[in-house]
Amino acid sequence: MDASAFGKCSYSYEDYRETADWLLANTQLRPKVAIICGSGLGGLADLLENRNVFPYTDIPRFPHSTVEGHAGKLVFGELEGRQCVCMQGRFHFYEGYNIATVTYPVRVFFLLGVETLIVTNAAGGLNSSFNVGDIMLIRDHINMPGFAGQNPLCGHNDERFGVRFPCMSDAYDRELGTMARRTAEEQGCGSFLQQGVYCMLAGPTFETIAECRALQVLGADAVGMSTVPEVVVARHCGMRVLGFSLITNKVVTDYDSQQKANHQEVLQTTEMRAKDLQRLVRHMVGQL
Numbered sequence: 480m481d482a483s484a485f486g487k488c489s490y491s492y493e494d495y496r497e498t499a500d501w502l503l504a505n506t507q508l509r510p511k512v513a514i515i516c517g518s519g520l521g522g523l524a525d526l527l528e529n530r531n532v533f534p535y536t537d538i539p540r541f542p543h544s545t546v547e548g549h550a551g552k553l554v555f556g557e558l559e560g561r562q563c564v565c566m567q568g569r570f571h572f573y574e575g576y577n578i579a580t581v582t583y584p585v586r587v588f589f590l591l592g593v594e595t596l597i598v599t600n601a602a603g604g605l606n607s608s609f610n611v612g613d614i615m616l617i618r619d620h621i622n623m624p625g626f627a628g629q630n631p632l633c634g635h636n637d638e639r640f641g642v643r644f645p646c647m648s649d650a651y652d653r654e655l656g657t658m659a660r661r662t663a664e665e666q667g668c669g670s671f672l673q674q675g676v677y678c679m680l681a682g683p684t685f686e687t688i689a690e691c692r693a694l695q696v697l698g699a700d701a702v703g704m705s706t707v708p709e710v711v712v713a714r715h716c717g718m719r720v721l722g723f724s725l726i727t728n729k730v731v732t733d734y735d736s737q738q739k740a741n742h743q744e745v746l747q748t749t750e751m752r753a754k755d756l757q758r759l760v761r762h763m764v765g766q767l
């Protein structure tokens with residue numbers, strides 16, 4: 480794959496507009512809800528009815544997936560009678576994309592008229608009271624790449640998307656959070672629903688023991704390699720955000736432990752709980 484496939488450092492309003500206009504011309508659907516499916520959680524897109532499916536490679540100016548055999552599709556359709564657009568396959572910073580490219584779809588969603596963004600991911604549990612297979616409602620985040628100068632809003636600010644200095648103290652919508660907790664109870668997910676702070680690291684390495692301990696001291700409950708840039712861009716343009724992390728493993732914080740983080744464990748847990756998370760998201764969408 481040539482370097483240009485990883486996207487530009489910045490995009491103009493016209494780039495996003497061109498993508499959005501093409502999609503609007505190719506689907507009758509006008510979604511108010513966008514869903515970004517995390518690793519192994521793309522099955523949600525298969526639940527949509529009256530679907531219009533666009534492989535990323537068909538969409539003008541849209542970034543392409545680097546992962547071989549990984550679904551890279553934008554799926555429009557109806558979930559519980561609500562029009563939605565679902566990203567099956569997201570763009571991770573660790574794959575080599577520019578941070579502006581990682582968040583490209585979110586601004587396209589904004590231009591499509593989307594008002595609510597639902598994000599899901601797989602994450603490592605830092606909070607010792609979390610169990611593998613818990614679903615964590617994201618209450619707040621720590622933008623670690625942002626600490627290191629990788630914020631998707633760096634550079635020229637286009638006021639058509641939002642203000643120069645957007646507020647992030649209300650990043651995750653409280654009303655949606657309350658609805659999610661109630662919905663989890665109703666759907667029999669109450670016993671494994673947690674709530675906490677998600678910390679993003681760039682990856683692709685899993686964390687060292689010292690890093691995990693440091694993140695616990697910082698107040699993070701879960702750690703992963705995605706989501707935060709998309710949320711920052713969504714909040715910048717005024718979307719409401721609801722986020723869930725599936726706790727796929729417990730991080731190692733003990734030098735005597737023989738446990739090691741591995742991608743296989745992540746995939747197995749995701750498979751076990753994906754249906755519960757899908758059901759939760761589906762019933763949330765039905766109430767929006």
Ligand SMILES: *[C@@H]1O[C@H](CO)[C@@H](O)[C@H](O)[C@H]1NC(C)=O
Nearest residue numbers: 606607608609673674675700
């Ligand atoms: C961990 O999660 C529990 C239950 O959600 C919460 O009460 C606690 O404040 C969290 N943090 C720590 C450091 O235990």
